[in-house]
Amino acid sequence: MTAPQEPEQAGVCGRPSRESAFHDAWSESVDPAEVPVAKAFAAATCPENRHIADWLGDVSGLRVLDLGAGAGEAATWFALRGAQVTAADLSDGMLRLAEAVGRHHGVAFECVCCPAEELPFEPESFDVVYAANVFHHADKARALDEVRRVLRPGGRLACWDPLAHNPLINVYRRLARSVRSADERPLRMRDLSLFRERFSCVEHRTFWLFTLWLFLRFYVVEHVSPARERYWKKVVRESERLEGSYARLRRLDDWVLSKMPWLGRYCWNLVVCATK
Numbered sequence: 001m002t003a004p005q006e007p008e009q010a011g012v013c014g015r016p017s018r019e020s021a022f023h024d025a026w027s028e029s030v031d032p033a034e035v036p037v038a039k040a041f042a043a044a045t046c047p048e049n050r051h052i053a054d055w056l057g058d059v060s061g062l063r064v065l066d067l068g069a070g071a072g073e074a075a076t077w078f079a080l081r082g083a084q085v086t087a088a089d090l091s092d093g094m095l096r097l098a099e100a101v102g103r104h105h106g107v108a109f110e111c112v113c114c115p116a117e118e119l120p121f122e123p124e125s126f127d128v129v130y131a132a133n134v135f136h137h138a139d140k141a142r143a144l145d146e147v148r149r150v151l152r153p154g155g156r157l158a159c160w161d162p163l164a165h166n167p168l169i170n171v172y173r174r175l176a177r178s179v180r181s182a183d184e185r186p187l188r189m190r191d192l193s194l195f196r197e198r199f200s201c202v203e204h205r206t207f208w209l210f211t212l213w214l215f216l217r218f219y220v221v222e223h224v225s226p227a228r229e230r231y232w233k234k235v236v237r238e239s240e241r242l243e244g245s246y247a248r249l250r251r252l253d254d255w256v257l258s259k260m261p262w263l264g265r266y267c268w269n270l271v272v273c274a275t276k
Helices: 015-027 037-042 047-056 073-080 092-104 140-150 167-175 189-196 210-221 231-237 239-259 261-266
Strands: 063-067 084-089 110-113 126-132 151-162 201-207 269-275
Touching: 015 092, 037 047, 037 073, 037 231, 047 126, 047 151, 047 201, 047 269, 063 073, 073 084, 073 092, 073 126, 084 092, 092 110, 126 140, 140 151, 140 189, 167 210, 189 201, 189 269, 201 261, 210 231, 210 239, 231 239, 239 261
Parallel strands: 063 084, 063 126, 084 110, 126 151
Antiparallel strands: 151 269, 201 269
16 A cells, blocks of 8 residues: 655646646636736735845846746846846746736846756756745745755845745635646745745745735625635735735734744745745
């Protein structure tokens, strides 16, 4: 009798094709002119990217791999700041969208279709690897091995992904199944060990605790169905409208997490900044 598969390995053979098909279909519904490039790194409701931008500092002239480039917000943002950008994604459709977003903003970058676990780049090819919402779609250990391989000595990984521990968010995930891929596996705090095994310096922060009230507001007050609209995109797109509420709740988050950092496991997102 064969042993039961761990969740990370279950269905792994079909995962790339399922992920590619899901994201190809998603890409067809997106207007490149409406992808919020500036907001993605500047809006108050994008604390993950704001933190990463501060940590990375000036990226002009650096070789940046945007891993899991999606709609191309980050690839375009880095290119606008003078980086030499390569956008990699499992989805051809998303790469075409990313190219179109770049053109809309007057920049160009290389696009490569590949899985995060099998990067077709030479060792030590990049100064920075940026990965937003990538590792919870991939085999985390294999993808991190590849990231370490393609980073030069002293190169930096900046990434963020959702966490698995908050029971309310897990209810939301069940309600939002139609706008989420079937193979997602949100990170657990123990997954930080995967980063520490591969990088010499690893820092992490968590975001969205009481600020998750905005999700409840969408559902309970505004009656926005999570099965029809992606809340994590809505908070970016409508950042100006939400900024006041978010700022008040963010102050509460910062105070509570400074006093009880263990509550960070119940936040929505985990940011990891690591150096090879």
